[in-house]
Amino acid sequence: MTTIEAKKIGRKKTFKATLVLLAILLLLLMVSETRGDFANGILFFIRGVVNIHALIILLILFGSTYLFGGQAGEEILMEKKNVLLVVLKYVPIISLALCFYAMAVDLLRAGAFDFNEFKIQATSFYIPLFAKTAFSLFLAWLWATTRIKAVGNRIVE
Numbered sequence: 001m002t003t004i005e006a007k008k009i010g011r012k013k014t015f016k017a018t019l020v021l022l023a024i025l026l027l028l029l030m031v032s033e034t035r036g037d038f039a040n041g042i043l044f045f046i047r048g049v050v051n052i053h054a055l056i057i058l059l060i061l062f063g064s065t066y067l068f069g070g071q072a073g074e075e076i077l078m079e080k081k082n083v084l085l086v087v088l089k090y091v092p093i094i095s096l097a098l099c100f101y102a103m104a105v106d107l108l109r110a111g112a113f114d115f116n117e118f119k120i121q122a123t124s125f126y127i128p129l130f131a132k133t134a135f136s137l138f139l140a141w142l143w144a145t146t147r148i149k150a151v152g153n154r155i156v157e
Contacts, residue, residue: 001077001078001152001155003074003078006073006074006076006077006078006152007070007071007073007074008070008073009073009077009148009151009152010069010070010071010072010073010074010076010077010148011065011066011069011070011073012069013069013073013144013145013147013148013151014065014068014069014072014073014140014141014144014145014148015062015065015066015069016144017140017141017143017144017147018061018062018065018137018140018144020140021136021137021139021140022058022061025136026049029045029048029049030042030045033045033048053105056101057098057101057102060097060098060101061094061098064093064094064097065094068090068093068094069144071090072086072087072090072141072144072145072148073148076145076148076149076152077148077149077151077152083142083145083146083148083149084142086145087138087141087142087145090141091134091137091138091141092134094133094137095130095133095134095137096130098133099126099129099130099133102126102129103126106121106125
């Protein structure tokens with residue numbers, strides 16, 4: 001197996017896992033939005049999902065998945081690294097990138113920077129956002145990297 005093949009397998013598996021995760025999360029969001037009034041819920045859901053910030057978040061998510069998925073495939077298949085260590089290496093980086101974008105948008109919308117307000121936001125919004133993002137991505141990437149390792153084991157046999 002070459003490095004290019006390993007990266008291609010890694011990108012494919014992590015991209016699929018991230019796509020499945022996103023589909024599940026969007027489905028849960030849609031169900032929660034459409035609970036009371038289905039028609040208005042669908043409109044609010046579409047408005048929430050189709051905006052510039054959501055598109056940039058998706059670009060960050062799938063762009064970093066593409067980059068780090070290739071690296072994960074190379075590390076697992078070529079360098080025989082532990083799957084869990086690879087997941088623990090890349091998931092926090094992707095989660096931090098997503099949270100930094102959310103934080104930047106939030107701070108720019110606020111206008112003036114207030115450190116006390118930032119501390120309140122950090123404990124009530126940014127840290128939970130990071131934890132939820134990291135946990136969700138951890139599950140998706142653990143599934144994907146396990147599948148990458150399984151592909152490597154089948155090729156060796």
